[in-house]
Amino acid sequence: MHYINAKSILSNKNGMNLYRGCTHGCIYCDSRSNVYNMDHAFEDIEIKENATELLKKALKNKKEKVMIGTGSMTDPYIPLERKIQSVRESLELIYKYGHGFTCITKSNLILRDLDLLKKINENGKAVVQMTLTTYDEELCKILEPNVCTTRERVKVLKTLNDNNIPTIVWLCPILPFINDTKENINGILDYCIEANVKGIICFGMGMTLREGNREYFYHKLDKHFLGLKEKYIKTYGNSYGIASPNQNELMRIFHKRTSENNIMNNPDEIFKYLHEFPSRDKTKQTTLF
DSSP states (O other): OEEEOOSOSOOTTSEEOSEESOOSOOTTOGGGSGGGOOOSOTTSOEEETTHHHHHHHHHHTOSSOOEEEEOSSSOTTOTTHHHHOHHHHHHHHHHHTTOEEEEEEOOGGGGGGHHHHHHHHHHTOEEEEEEEOOSOHHHHHHHSTTSOOHHHHHHHHHHHHHTTOOEEEEEOOOOTTTTOSHHHHHHHHHHHHHTTOSEEEOSOSEEEOOTTHHHHHHHHHHHHSTTHHHHHHHHHTTOSEEEOTTHHHHHHHHHHHHHHTTOBOOHHHHHHHHHOOOOHHHHTOTTOO
């Protein structure tokens, strides 16, 4: 790990990245792509030493209450967070200044901060977004080796639901010829229904590959799925977005089952929900979420 002093912490859409780089080791990670111009090793975590100071100033000066988001580039709950506690310090500030919070994670470490998530949600709104890629526990250990497995993440979703904190699942990526099966999609959807998730984001059954993450992904295919790299190259070449041959069938299953169970499945609708901070009157309605 290494420290830097950042010039700012919040984007114009109120997103933040407290860390840069990740140690979860997911074999498909798009954040490895060269397009993001990372000038250090991906596993050498960059820590914004002045993040708390910058966030405090930014939140204090906001005229309206907003949703603060994190996790779009780097999972905020990497193991290093246990020691550094940048996320927890940020949550304390978000609660203090009356804003909302949402994050994307794969880690059960988020339950460490359940107390603050509950306070933020009672005061306004907190939403946890959890990525689920595979129902198969052993496959999960290959695809996402250094973070808790799907079953543990579902326990997190259920715990959050028990504490009235709404949850959104990212159903992605779906890797062609690996986890693009009816059994996998139905298994994940079963989990989502059990956990009473509010919505599931799915842009299609496939994944993205570009310079930087493609090489890492192919290296892992050679290690765990011998011969599959050649099939990818023959089928997709250097395409950025690659769709599963089973996409149409799997998307029919996705839309049918989410609709039947009153789970939001329109990405635009879900993003609108994630970005909206409730009005003062609505924050008093405990049944809203």
